[in-house]
Amino acid sequence: MKIVIFGLTISSSWGNGHATLWRGLCRTLAKRGHRVVFFEKDVPYYATNRDFIEIPGGDLILYKDWASIHARAEAELKDADAAMVTSYCPDGIAAGELVLMAPRASRVFYDLDTPVTFSRLDAGEPISYIGPGGLAGFDLVLSYTGGRALERLQTELGARRVAPLYGHVDPDVHRPVQSTHHYLSYLSYLGTYAADRQDALQHLFIDPAACRPDRRFLIGGAQYPEDFPWQPNIHFVCHLPPPEHPAFFSSSRLTLNITRQAMAEMGWCPSGRLFEAAACGAPILSDSWQGLDSFFEPGREVLIARETEDVVTALDLTDAELNRIAKAGRERALEEHTSEHRAKELEILLGGPTFLSPSAGGPAAMMEA
CATH class of the missing domain: 3.40.50.2000 (Glycogen Phosphorylase B;)
Structure with a gap:
């Protein structure tokens, strides 16, 4: 598959948990024959703390503003098999609108910050990465959080098909080493x-x-x-x-x-x-x-x-x-809980309604409205 992602950051692990997760997942997806194209806004605080510059078998596209990258994003989506926008993507709403117009790709929203999303929703605060139409237009909504969050994504944000995609670890990177x-x-x-x-x-x-x-x-x-x-x-x-x-x-x-x-x-x-x-x-x-x-x-x-x-x-x-x-x-x-486990779960979820476990909050559970 060719998977196009509009996310927060993969290039800098400074002050956020997204980058490490994406690195492990993208490395594993590449090993399994997939290609990831990751769009990241080149903001100063990540640029000055950048510790990752190349996605194995894929492309990291850093851009200054949405207008400058819109045509490239549109071109990449033409032959994409999956198109994904994530929580805290700086241009999440604009990217989401583009993803929803993807001609052939499975359209995915991945909320890596689901509890924050709902805490803001409950407080009546704006959510900068979800448009006024909520999540109803996406084919699949993934959540870093399981349990009752999955139901709330459907009932309150209109998601039609939801599943958890939990955190994970790349054992090639994180393993026992000599103490320092x-x-x-x-x-x-x-x-x-x-x-x-x-x-x-x-x-x-x-x-x-x-x-x-x-x-x-x-x-x-x-x-x-x-x-x-x-x-x-x-x-x-x-x-x-x-x-x-x-x-x-x-x-x-x-x-x-x-x-x-x-x-x-x-x-x-x-x-x-x-x-x-x-x-x-x-x-x-x-x-x-x-x-x-x-x-x-x-x-x-x-x-x-x-x-x-x-x-x-x-x-x-x-x-x-x-x-x-x-x-x-x-x-x-x-x-x-390795990146390979999550990559396999993602493959299954992108492939259709088949899923690994019917349990309400299990690692590959899925709910459909």
């Missing part, structure tokens, strides 16, 4: 700063660090404010590009996953970092949200923390206990 002194930690956390995660970060990371002042805690990420409540034993690494993630996770005795508030409230929305950490062989301590147990088994493949005491208890586990959890989590990630 710079990243050694008793507990690590990798994530862009978000105000709606700060309360959980306080209780599940900062307060536990105060309980273990002799241990080294490590945060990696971007956009942390100057008034962040650092502790003397909390160290910081500013923005880790994806090639550094394996060393970061492999150097962590235990790593923490915290879900954005809207994602946690909606459930069925696993962070890509969750799969990355698991594939790198790091034992994971995660906040709790509905649907988590469908991706990793609590207590065996992942540990759950709801308050500071849960984190302290996890920190006091033996190395043998943590290694057991890490091994089980990695096995589950490789068995069910």
Whole structure:
């Protein structure tokens, strides 16, 4: 297939989770004989933090403004088998209108930010990447979030055919490596700063660090404010590009996953970092949200923390206990959550109404209006 995508970014992993997911998916699609053409608006904050410039077997088209690229986009769509526009695409509405006019392609919308979409919809705020007609014109609407989000996409935004396409990991990129002194930690956390995660970060990371002042805690990420409540034993690494993630996770005795508030409230929305950490062989301590147990088994493949005491208890586990959890989590990630698994699911979904599992929120479930 030739797949044309209008997305947020694949060229820069700075401050967003889209890029790493697209890289793994596009690499896998190329291995499976498909060609991806990815249109990305060349904005300054991604241009100055660009860490990916070429799609294997495909094309990355960077453009300054929609007018300058409209004719090229129209030409690429003429022989496309699938045409997709995603959430947070800077020209999402214009691109969506063009996709809906594609002469032969399956017309797809992929919401990688479904909880944010609905939080804005509920608040009466504008959604910059969905036009006034909603999603009714698309042949298929994919959602990074499963569960009740799938029904809401139909009932509130008019989607006719919906399916989850969850996060994933490329095991060729994210795998256990030799630990690095710079990243050694008793507990690590990798994530862009978000105000709606700060309360959980306080209780599940900062307060536990105060309980273990002799241990080294490590945060990696971007956009942390100057008034962040650092502790003397909390160290910081500013923005880790994806090639550094394996060393970061492999150097962590235990790593923490915290879900954005809207994602946690909606459930069925696993962070890509969750799969990355698991594939790198790091034992994971995660906040709790509905649907988590469908991706990793609590207590065996992942540990759950709801308050500071849960984190302290996890920190006091033996190395043998943590290694057991890490091994089980990695096995589950490789068995069910790789980029190849998602590429196969996408192939099936683009091929027609046949799907892998009829379960309401399962990895390849599909709903039709």
